[in-house]
Amino acid sequence: METLIKVLKGGSCKITPQRIAVYNVLQDNFDHPNAEAIYNKLAPTYPTISLATVYKSLELFAELGLIQVINIGENSFRYDYNAKSHPHVVCTKCHKVEDLEDESFMELSSAVEEMKHYKITKQQLCFYGVCPECTDM
Amino acid sequence: METLIKVLKGGSCKITPQRIAVYNVLQDNFDHPNAEAIYNKLAPTYPTISLATVYKSLELFAELGLIQVINIGENSFRYDYNAKSHPHVVCTKCHKVEDLEDESFMELSSAVEEMKHYKITKQQLCFYGVCPECTDM
DNA sequence: GTACTTGCAAATATTTTGCAGTTAC
DNA sequence: GTAACTGCAAAATATTTGCAAGTAC
Numbered sequence: 194m195e196t197l198i199k200v201l202k203g204g205s206c207k208i209t210p211q212r213i214a215v216y217n218v219l220q221d222n223f224d225h226p227n228a229e230a231i232y233n234k235l236a237p238t239y240p241t242i243s244l245a246t247v248y249k250s251l252e253l254f255a256e257l258g259l260i261q262v263i264n265i266g267e268n269s270f271r272y273d274y275n276a277k278s279h280p281h282v283v284c285t286k287c288h289k290v291e292d293l294e295d296e297s298f299m300e301l302s303s304a305v306e307e308m309k310h311y312k313i314t315k316q317q318l319c320f321y322g323v324c325p326e327c328t329d330m
Numbered sequence: 331m332e333t334l335i336k337v338l339k340g341g342s343c344k345i346t347p348q349r350i351a352v353y354n355v356l357q358d359n360f361d362h363p364n365a366e367a368i369y370n371k372l373a374p375t376y377p378t379i380s381l382a383t384v385y386k387s388l389e390l391f392a393e394l395g396l397i398q399v400i401n402i403g404e405n406s407f408r409y410d411y412n413a414k415s416h417p418h419v420v421c422t423k424c425h426k427v428e429d430l431e432d433e434s435f436m437e438l439s440s441a442v443e444e445m446k447h448y449k450i451t452k453q454q455l456c457f458y459g460v461c462p463e464c465t466d467m
Numbered sequence: 468g469t470a471c472t473t474g475c476a477a478a479t480a481t482t483t484t485g486c487a488g489t490t491a492c
Numbered sequence: 493g494t495a496a497c498t499g500c501a502a503a504a505t506a507t508t509t510g511c512a513a514g515t516a517c
Binding site: 207208209227228229244245248249252268269270 | 505506507508509515516517
């Protein structure tokens, strides 16, 4: 929250109630919502906000490095409050998306750099399977 | 090509010129085209084919396990002739998408299974960076 | 006061669907 | 002959854009 204000100021962007609201939804929801899910979360308490504003806020946050845009092979983008590159685990039954905080995956980039002689700047790892809760059913 | 025919027959699906044409485009192009790119490749030699048919063919091929659908964070899906799960390397300058044939990445799934107790069935790894050709410019 | 931001509505882009006519087998 | 398939046009879905009115600073 202080982070948001600091970074917005640093980027010469205005601190608006809409931006704060969008950021708070991401901060409070670890389910990696897409733009519409964020909009729906906001709707009850913030009935005048528009979906376009949600999109614009998210784009700005991603540009400023505040959040991360992820793509788990659905038809919409999801947004992650954690801006640091980290793997995701997706349950193919309940469509839950979990974070994987393990640092060891970061080393993969150097392996790829050596193999293909690319200068790797970002990695997006996604594992699909059935979560423990869904397995029991 | 014989694979296509065998698998289509096995799935009780008809072998049509359209399906053969779509499959051949994927077989001959390793740039991981999206549906529209495939349609455009076909247009000169196959002016009557429709984009809807391209989509339907691709969906069928993916269901039958003939090809792989990938998503590298663009606004459209791309299709990979290689149905086996393997990492991709994307150049953020020229938007080239290359395959990484290294087997060692397959072991990551077991690591994730242990960590999160999921039964992992698929993984999608994508590395973003600048390719050697673009670095020199 | 002004430059930035919002919210609407329209535009764009991608993918899916319904259906009448056609084709593989 | 018939069930599956094609191709069109329309619908559905996701995201972006232009712009007049509003707001942060």
